Amino acid sequence: MLFNSLNFAFFLPIIFCLYWLINKNGLKIQNILLLAASYYFYSCWDYRFLFLLIFSTLLDYFTGLKMEDAKSLKLKRFLFWLSVTVNLGFLGVFKYYNFFAESLISSFSHFGITLHASAINVILPVGISFYTFHGLSYVIDIYKGRIKPERNFVDYSLFVSFFPLLVAGPIERATHLLPQIKQKRVFDYSKAIDGCRQILWGLFKKVIIADNCAEYANMVFNHSSNYTGSTLALGALMFTFQIYGDFSGYSDIAIGTAKLFGIDLLRNFAFPYFSRDMAEFWRRWHISLSSWFKDYLYIPLGGSKGNLWMRIRNTFIIFIVSGFWHGANWTFIIWGFLNALFIIPSIVMKTNRNNLEIVAQGRLLPSFKELMQMVSTFSLTVIAWIFFRSASIGQAFQIIGDLFNRSLFTAPHNPPRPVMLLILVVFMAVEWIGREGRYAIENVGLRWPPILRWSFYSIIIVFIGMYMQTGGSDFIYFQF
Template identity: 65%
Template structure:
């Protein structure tokens, strides 16, 4: 059940009505209803893996209780390690087993040994990377005595598996979400309307921007050996907008759906393509994952307290692990390392905290310096995205090497006029998207306050135009989101 499908729209409508008008009298029943809906939502992907989700939830729930119960440090550490090892063991098996086996076999082959490897046809459980991190942060926080243990299983299970965030985040914290689940929630009309607006903008990002870009990205990357440098650059730029529209669109729909139910999730994107340096980009891109790695890996490793060398080492570890988290392919690891290299000058020179404000705050346009910085940062990030999108490292290197040819500065050659027209339309839609994002960059999402001061007719004409574009490009079943594979 994709967020961008009619099935989800019907599901969300039914949940909304029952949640507010049938199960709203008692908080415990309301939470139980949401948990049942979340398990149904997950079982629509593959009901076999629902058992794995429930097992992981039970493991962390009881591990938390045992950690809280014991004062003995060895026993507390035992239950913490038990939870971490089992959770990462499941994640490693389903996500990385074949990768490690094949990589080991390739290493032996390079040494002249021809091994017989045994790979498995493993199906990756959707959302396992996300709900695993939910549980790990919970037990670690209890071990560190940052939060009290949750003794209500329904509330804890809902924290882990709430349908809006279950399959692709944001990666929530118990300190942020659990208190909301413990308090009675009253219907707020303005919050619900705001949630619908955010869902609308998320659908626009996914269906109108990401899916349109994806069509041409697939064509260009799949036939990169036969295309000119300018066409390959076009493909890289389109992928940059595809992955942003796809993932931030998902996040907007998740946050908007939650707001319809009176729940606020963590903000996951903050206009990353308006960043003035790479460090700022990573503060604005997939915020919940970046902050998770910062709190549970970077700081425990020593953070930046040990001088320049420790900052360099820990930054590389964070980015390499982040790349590996995204998938079992050397392209993701190289992508992570490449971003670490790009951010390294600001780490060494201690300028990584310079751009903390909103670009051109209170102004209509950026200065020439700001615009140049934004453009340069976008080029750097887009270059790294080539590795993220490529099938393997050979494909990525081949793709990049073909960009830097004499035909780089030629106009992309497209004989089919209809295809040329469609590509032009896609870039017009991207321009429209960027303008709206720029206007709304000081808000939580682009449409949050846009049009509040407009004439009623103009405002609804604008919304109707966005809805028209969504329905014009929408597929009945919906297309998968990129981050579902992670």
């Protein structure tokens, strides 16, 4: 069931109404309803995936309890590594088996050795990377003594399976979400309205920005050898907006939906395309994943406490692992490597913590220096996205090679429709104006007369209705 589908448009109001109608019956009943709704939501893709989700939930739930009750450190360590191994094992089989098998065969073929390995034809369970990381962080936090295990199975299951975040995040922490699940929730009208506003903006990003940019980006990347540098540049630019509109749009819908049920999820995007350097970009893009890798990989490796070589090594490790997390393809690994390479200068010069506040805070326009910093950071990001979107490393290098030649200065073939370019300009203008909020239209129109404010929302709804596909279109991050 997609957020941008008619099915979800019926599903959400029904669950919302039932949820608050049974509020007087107690928190336990509300959580059971949310858990049942979450399992139904997930089973709409393929009911067989549900068994894997429940198995993962049971594994980490009982591992947490057994580690707490373990009589010896040796037993606790065994239980911990058993859970980690099984979780990563399932992720490895479903997501990476074919990649490793094909890479091994290719490596040996260079030495004249022919290997035969059977490929497995399996469907990647939607959201497996996200709920696996939920469970891993929970088990790690218990092992490190940061939290106590949750003994209420319904509450823990809801933490793992809460439907707004289940298939594409944000990646939540038990320390943040579980206390909210266990606390009585009272309906807050202003919070619900704020949630609806964030859902609306998320749908606009997905349906209007991402899906329309996808048409042009797919045309260019699917036939990249046929186009000139200027057309390839436009294709890369359209994909840059597509992935932002798609994934940040999903996050906005997820966070807004959770607010309808009185729950706050972690922020996942903070206007990353207005960043002044790559370090700032990664503090603002997919925040829940970046912070997960920082807390559970970067810091255990030594973080920034070691010498310069250790900091550089640790940076490359987390970015390459992050790239591999996104998919079983060398293009994602190169994408991660490139981002590490782009961020290294700021680590070497110790400027990676320079830009902690949003650009031009309290001002309408940035300074010339800030503008140039944003343009250069955005350009590096676009180049990295070419590897992310390309089907192979060869195609990525072909695009970049064709991009940087004289044809870059020729007129593009089949340029995007002028109306699409105008919508992009308006979209970025709204994002810029609203960049100091948690999402772009959080504070837009709050002081306007009601008729003007609701007209603004109505225009967005009409645009979404005009462009929305009947069955909805997949979100990019479902494949991860």
